[in-house]
Amino acid sequence: MGYKVNQVRDRMQQWLLAVVLFSTAIEADYKCLCSYQNVTGILEQPTNTSKVNGYMYTTDCRAYFDIPGLDEAYAAVGNENKYGYIRRTSDTLIQTCLGSIPQEQHVTTTPDPTTVPATTTNLSNQAYCTSLLRTSNTRYVTNNGIFCYEYVNRSVSWEAARNDCRNRSGNLLEIESGATNDFIYNFIGNIQYLHPIWIGLHDQINEEAWMWDTGIPLTKTKYTNWVPSRYVDQYHATEDCCVFLWNRLGQWDDVDCDGRSYNEFTSKAYICQFKIPATP
């Protein structure tokens, strides 16, 4: 009798595994870069002087590849089974494309080693970041270069978020490049938290003199990703704290520091960053 039950159970497991494998095979949506400008050259190398190997026209999308260490002015896409490079502008957006990557956009060569540093993450960094976890959800921390990022699943004011990060020797998130913005976009996408999230950017001291929680002014880090509508709302002058909008593809908006600008959420979740101590 027990034998028979085991057999049935094994059958069930095999069947379930087949279903899971099959659904993974058809659920193959992929990250892509879409261009909303007239014509964009696809470059052979991520440089000004590169040869052009093809073109993207308005609303064309191509498989996008996140290459650590790539110059943030460029994004890598699949082109003729190699990496092609697109100069990033406000009209090039990273999105999710449906279906699977077209054959010609699969990349079969390894990228030019001069564009890729040996490694930006390593196992001991990841282990250090994991040691910061305050919940059982291992997706809430991740490692990016010399930083650990922790997503904190509480809804609080900007100041309370900042204080929590500082009390643990960290800071509210700083985003100094498009590459970091993409990284955070993916991190949040993986957690599937789709609402606005506090980041460390604020102009509470002088209106429009934006600075990060670390004290570094935005004019120094330079990279910005403002949502175009941030200037149009009537509360603009009292909006002194910033949120990261996953549902606007990672653009930023300034809102009330207690979160009132997004009516449905009076307070927000946030991301702390912690610098990984250098190993002696």
Ligand SMILES: [Ca+2]
């Ligand atoms: Ca705003």
Ligand SMILES: [Ca+2]
């Ligand atoms: Ca302001």
